[in-house]
Amino acid sequence: MELRHLRYFVALAEELHFARAAERLNIAPPTLTVQIQEIERTLSARLFVRTKRSVALTPAGAIFLSEARNVLEQFAKAESVGRRAGRGEIGRVEIGYVGSAAYAGVLQDQTSRFSRAWPGVHLNAREFPMEDLPQLIGEGQVDIGFVRLPMTLPHSLRLHTLLWDYFCLALPAGHNQAEWTDTVRSGQLAGEPFVAPEQEAGTYEVARRGRFTPRIVSAPGSLLAVLTQVSFGTGVSVVPSIVRNVVHLPNVVFRPIAGEPILSEVAAVFRANETSPAVRNFIQQTRESPQRRLSP
CATH class of the missing domain: 1.10.10.10 (Winged helix-like DNA-binding domain superfamily/Winged helix DNA-binding domain)
Structure with missing residues (x-):
């Protein structure tokens, strides 16, 4: 029948x-x-x-x-x-992100806009170590990753930059450089202990400009953990400038780094040959989103 x-x-x-x-x-x-x-x-x-x-x-x-x-x-x-x-009107999208993407508001902007446009799609967002996200996306465990560049990606993945940020210096409040209101030159940080965030590019660029090898004493992971270490006096850290406005910890001060801004991008990473209609709709939204640039 x-x-x-x-x-x-x-x-x-x-x-x-x-x-x-x-x-x-x-x-x-x-x-x-x-x-x-x-x-x-x-x-x-x-x-x-x-x-x-x-x-x-x-x-x-x-x-x-x-x-x-x-x-x-x-x-x-x-x-x-x-x-x-x-049509992608219902389904599920797995989102992975690093803390600085949430601090920058990029994650919230993208998810809220998508939910308004596609209310039948469930979004599941989780924080992951940044180094794990490319593999998780490639394997299909995560659909969209919000990361901080630079990052080496396999050929199967693509990215779209959503925010241009720059690095600044986080110091313990009692540090001699913390008393300065002016910028800190890279060479002044030679010999300092560094607490390295997940994105170490800023740390190594400061060291390159100052012509020294950074002495990394801790790499605790998330930006909150990094700044907590700084607040303990463990060392200084080169961090995205966006955290100055959203993370307020006792005994931590922020100072600009002298010279050309050391840029860093927050980007969405996704599979090049995505098959899920719901995920493709999310990818299309990110690709159509204008890039924002923070001013030093």
Whole structure:
């Protein structure tokens, strides 16, 4: 038995007239008669009582009508869900991010905009170590990653920059450089103990400019952990400037670094050949988002 048989049966059960039901179904009355007979043979049950003047449901037909309607309704629902999923209107997107993407507001902006546009899609966002995200995205465990560049990516991944930031210096409040209101030159940091964030590019660029090798004494992971170490007096740290406005810890001060700003990007990373319609919609949104640039 096929869905069309159920549709034929329901139409006749509602019309109780072969000609009207056939017209509603856009088929010939004899064809409808044959189809109903096939259903009754398949079920080994009589569904209609027919006379020259009337058509009526049998008790078995009444019970079968309720179930047939349920099946057709469920099929219509499944069909609608399938179509919506194919358009990316429903589904799930796994998001991975590093802390500085959240501090910068990039993560919140992208997720809130997407949720307004696609309310039927569930977004699941989790923080990950930055070095793990490329592999997780490539393996399909994460769909979109918000990371801080520079980062080496495999050929299967693509990225779109959303924010241009720059690095600054975080120091313990009692540090001699913390008393300065002016910029700190890279050469003044030679010999200092460094607490390295996940993105170490800023640290090594400061060392390159100052012509020294950084003495990294701690690499605790997240930016909050890094700044906590700085607040303990463990060392100084080269961190994204955005944290100055969102993280306020006792015994931590921020100072600009002299010279050309050391730039860093916050970017969305995703698979080049994405197949999920919902994820493709998210990727399209990020690609259409203008880049923001923070001023030193």
